[in-house]
Amino acid sequence: MFNYTFQWKQALARLPQMLDGALVTMQIALLSMAIGILLAIVLTMFRLSGIRVLSAIARTWVEIARNTPALFQIYMAHFGLGSFGIYLSPFASILLGITFNNAGYLTENFRGALKAIPDTQARAARSLGFPQAGAFRYVVLPQMLRIAFLPMTNQMVWAILMTSLGVTVGMNSDLYGVTQDLNALTFRTFELFALAAVIFYVITKAITLGARLIAARLFRY
């Protein structure tokens, strides 16, 4: 018993506002990935360092990021830090939350990628005269990033979708936030969210296809 007359014109009239929101969504996702990848590399090095404190930090980070809901992480970035008097704007809160999550998952991806690189690679590099850091930087890291490239695309898609959790911390300029605002205004729930779903789909599809093209060009042997 679904009793509703769809009024697509009403929703399409709001499309420009939603596309502006989509830009903010992409911005958050890209930033959180860029910072997340850097952090994940650092955490991976912490893990490999053999220094107990550093590997404990990396382990804890990964444990929390992977075993608690992303919603919780974002909520903590806003209200959790807020209770200590640290006020982050909604944009900063969602960025921090997703970056934290990305870094945790990517560290785990990198670990898997490292396992796929034979030990002999690093040893061969060392025997050719590379210092330990150099062997990691020039021999192991490029291979690791190559193996982890497609899992990284996955995480990028996940980051795009996670931006929708921003509404819990007062975000209203991203795609989901804009859609929800418009829904409150017009009650055109189905048209607006269907439109948002299509935009999300197009973005994530473009990312996965784009990544496959890049991978095909970049990783030819």
Add this chain to the structure above:
Amino acid sequence: MTKTTFAFGLLAATVAMAAPSHADKLDDIIASGTLRCAVVLDFPPMGMRDESNNPVGFDVDYCNDLAAALGVTAEIVETPFPERIPALMSGRVDVGVASTSDTLERAKTVGMSIPYFAFEMVVTANDAAGITSFEGMKGKTVGATAGTFEAIALEKQVTEWGEGTFRPYQTQADVFLALSQGQIDATVSTSTVAQANVKSGNFPGIAVAGSAPFDIDYVALFTNREEYGLLNYLNLFVNQQVRTGRYAELYEKWVGGDLPSLTVDNVYR
């Protein structure tokens, strides 16, 4: 064709003709014996839960009264603000008794009854923000509950001022948590909500700073736009609630103070 099948065919045709061509929603509710109301239970004192987790509040009582008038059992379906329309359209609820502002924009999508309640808006501010009036919010960071009348009005006001920031939060509780922490400087909410939250002591460091010059927020019962039979019934029911003094009784029970008028001067509804 044998005589028997012919007779059965005739009988079936007679029954089909005798049955009403179209049972409307009001018929469906009476026939099913249950009235399912969408009620927001995060909006004290209109809708909330008591110590034993039962739904209580003005809207809950109002739904029970409506069910009693219809001679059916009431079923309270908890519905957050943004989910009111999906709940109605997917047939999970029959009527919204959910403090829904009757804006013209929304009335293009759902059918609104005459107003059954009216809210006045007040500003509540964090003590540290130094806000003593509505105008004092200019240039500050303000927030409200997403999807409410006051959120829409406040966001518009911030845009008009051209300075300051507006943040919608998902629940009333989050708005007051953010206000109490100092994440936002002030909020606009219904006076009932503001007083309830300031009094509760859950949110230290906040106080009501004055009234907000928004239009009175009239809220309506809603159902599907084309269900005139039910909408007529709802209108008469709201009228009867006021006429019989039940509206005043419920107002005294849940809110207290001056009873808001539900009519607008110089115009018919």
